Amino acid sequence: MLRYIFRRLLVAIPTLLLLIIICFLLMHAAPGGPFTSERKLPPSVLANIEAKYGLNQPLFVQLWDYLTGILLHFDFGPSFQYKDRDVNDVIATGFPVTLTYGTISFVLATVVGVALGVLAAVRHNTLLDYIAVGVTFSAQALPNFVMAPILVIIFTWQLGWLPGGGWNGGQWQYVVMPVIALSTSYMASIARITRSSMLETLHSNFIRTARAKGLPTRKILWRHALKPALMPVLSYLGPVFVAMITGSVIIDMYFSTGGIGLNYVNAAFNRDYAVMLGVTILYGALTVLFSLVVDVAYAWVDPKIRY
């Protein structure tokens, strides 16, 4: 097992390095730097600014500085837009918020999705199953950016129950809508995957054997069916994690929750490459880390996998 984790780490580290290098080079290949604006700066001023940010040095020196900065000091460098804030500040203020509602959404989508899928599979071809299939199929077409305005219309404008945005230190009223908006479509996908793999499991021989020896249905489900049925769901959690991270950008923008997303979008508009690059790398690192966790969990749960 340890060897397997070690081998996976060996793949994860070059992946991260590659990601950083590709993003860095892309950024520098872009026409127009962060300081090209409407108003032309005098060449001497521009040269001074570029010298301050180290942009006048050869490309590989810049890359080396950037890489060592991240790896040794966990320093993503200064922001090109704000004089008094560097990328670390942007991340430090926004990340806890994103992490909070992201985690809640992730857990909610997984738990509710799995429960719904199992229920639909157990009550196969009943009204409940049909409703679950219909709802989840349509809900897959409700991404966060569609859910967010719909929720605001219903709960803020019509009913007046929830505030339409803000964070307020994470009070529950402010968390409800971001979480629902972020989790709906993934909940639906998870439910669909769970349902189909549960149906397949319930029709397999070992379940029939368990029924034949007279085990009660509840025991069959918990003891025998659930684990193999959840394997496909487990491998789907990686993509869900990526999608949720990405979706948080929409949530931060629409609900003004104060996460990293809004900073990221603003950075994109202002060509603040340092912030964009920092956020992309942070999210890339999280993704790689999470897929590592999923793989290890998979290998741990599935007896068929040898490592």
Place this chain on the structure above:
Amino acid sequence: MAVTQYSKSLEDTAERLTERLSQAEAIRGRSLWFDARVRFFGNKAAVGALVVLILVIAFVLIGPSFAVWSNEEIDWGRMGDIATAGRPSIETGHYFGLDDLGRDLYSRTIQATGTSLLVGLVGAFVAVVIGTLYGAVSGYVGGWVDGAMMRAVDILIAVPYMFIIILLMVMFDRSFYMLFIGIGATSWLAMSRIVRGQTLSLRHREFVEAAQAGGVGGFTIIIRHILPNLLGVVVVYATLLVPEMILVESFISFLGLGVQEPATSLGRLISEGAGTIAYGTIWQLLVPLTFFLLTIISLFFIGDGLRDALDPKDR
């Protein structure tokens, strides 16, 4: 009497039988595609979705000839009071009302739906071409090449793409082509895995070995013998990729980082509509949202129907 009748009916049957037997030569075998068509059109949800999608496409194509206002004109007379004067109405010619700036939402919606469909199709096409070729080559060549190519996919699949596409869009001034390339070029990974798996199972079949024995080159075998056999799987996943591409594009456009004005897309319109719900102009959100959902859901159902029809294993 009864006996003659019986023998007559027997004669009839025999006659019909010979007739059918003689015709049987003319009956052609049921091909995979014929079977698939029968199965697809037997699926009510898929057929209904196909009708809806055709209606949406027809709306994009024919709709402009019914438009009173173009998508760029600003209705100066009504733009001061969009919440009341800009409501959807037949008399003013603004069937879907006005947008935030006083432009006709009917024409804007046609334009946006067209853009989104185009992005979906082109993006899926790019992804399918890259993914299929990559997967087919990897699976056919095998050995360490296969290993290396699939490890590369494993690495790339762990990258949060949306950020890379946004990075590209920001760098290249939000050009339309960059959007196509960015979306297509980052979505071929799943496709390549599926195609590789299929190719692996085809690689040692007799017809491929026959081609190899006949001295056909590797690339020709892939194009002429492997790809046609992958067509079913490719068609299914291509159909499922189209709504996915539309979702990606809408996501980026919702952030305001997609196509630039005066071009627009459904994501952009939804974003604009979502920004103005406080002013009582709810149609600005509902109209593009309706078209978005109609398109996406019908594409989902069509893809699902095609999968059931072409990939019976998965049912």
